[in-house]
Amino acid sequence: MAEKPDVAQLADYLVSHAGGYLRNTVRIQRQTCSICTTPTNGYKTCYPCRGHQQQYRNELADLVAPVIYAKKGTQAGYLMHGYKQPPVAPEHRRIVATLSLVTLSLHSGCPGRLIGSPLTSWATVPSLAGRSGRHPLHALVARMVPLPEIPLHPGEDVVDPRAARADNFTADPVHDVGAHVLLLDDTWASGGHLQSAALALRQAGAAHVSGLVLARWIGESTVSTGDFRTKLARPYNPDVCPWTGATCP
Template identity: 35%
Template sequence: MATVAELSARYANFLVHPLVPGPAVCRVCKGPAKPEYSTCWPCHEARRILEAGVADAVIPVSLALKREQYANELWRYKNTAGPQQEYFRTGLAAVLWRFLERHERCIAEHCSVPGLTTVTVVPTTSGRVDHPLRTIVASTVGVTRDRYRDLLTATPNATELGRTASSSRYTSSPVRGENVLLIDDTWTTGHHAQSAASALKAAGANSVAIVVLGRHLNTEYGDTATHVKQARLRRFSWETCVLCNQNTV
């Protein structure tokens, strides 16, 4: 049986480290931002709407670039069937497992907590009976399955909210005093994930850290191509994450 390292090895050929927050890099999602602002517009809006409900940290494993391999796999693991579906789900589970095994301590330290006691995922609002991300996190990934809990539920009006951040998109079971690791597959605006973080905090979570498999970017939009060109200058390594990078810059 293949190991996590073996299953995830091929991803190092096309994963792209997010840039460290700074001029023209959003301090929240690590995507492009106008040089005069510390956050991009969607992250600014999430903070304005949700206030203290936003996550304490957002950590993308990699950029997911439109029409490139990683973004393609993040689509296919949900939208294909049979052996192909299993191949992509197994690969992405290995990516998440390997990343968290190496960097969850970085995340806890960044949030100033001793550890992340509970793990959950951002629920689907697309009508799927069981989102494959839940299966990956709750059953496949060894470093998350024993801490996994189904905490979040989409409200009846969740789909009507579109991509807008809202404290009424999800409800959460009680998590009083717990430090929660919230996992999502793709971050575009981040408003679904931040709305989920807000629900967890409203339910009593002490701290919420979001780990997202892919920060989706379209290089044909605005200054994104320049942002991605800079990100590609650093070869991907499993030994570093955006938080490690912040500590060494």
């Protein structure tokens, strides 16, 4: 039997090899979106998340927790592309795998405490176009979550892959009463992929869905306040809870 990884050692590796460019997501009321953590300049939620809420209300993910920020042209942006785009960069793959394992080890219990219902299963958001087979993230995390998997599948004849639509994905039936699914994705841009997958899991029988996203992709002209910039300048800290932006619940 393989030895369990030393999470503290992996966290130290992550900080020493990538802490110079990784940045924890920030949760500041009315400065960053309460759902996806993008800067909002005075609003509770960003425009895309507000649109999803108006359309679907309580059918979306209960919680969303991006772990780091990524931006085009930055090392974090190269990381999130390089771990999966051919030719795959081995160092990027190691960093993404370590970030996944450390985050899951330290913070996978947090959504259960916040919602009051422990996790019962997990899923990853599949690719909708341009890549066959399982999403590269699935290959990295398949052995990291000690829970049953609920497979998700791309829908047929997807009309708008970036929109939040219940028919963009289908999920295998969820049989557990009160099931709480941990939904994993690598990158959140507008949130359509993850929220579509959450809608599919709801239709399959999930009572709760908590979305854990490795990176929140932010635009080059992102509006940000001084407080946001100050917190964004802090070195990456694996102990910061992505669900709360501070200590674990």
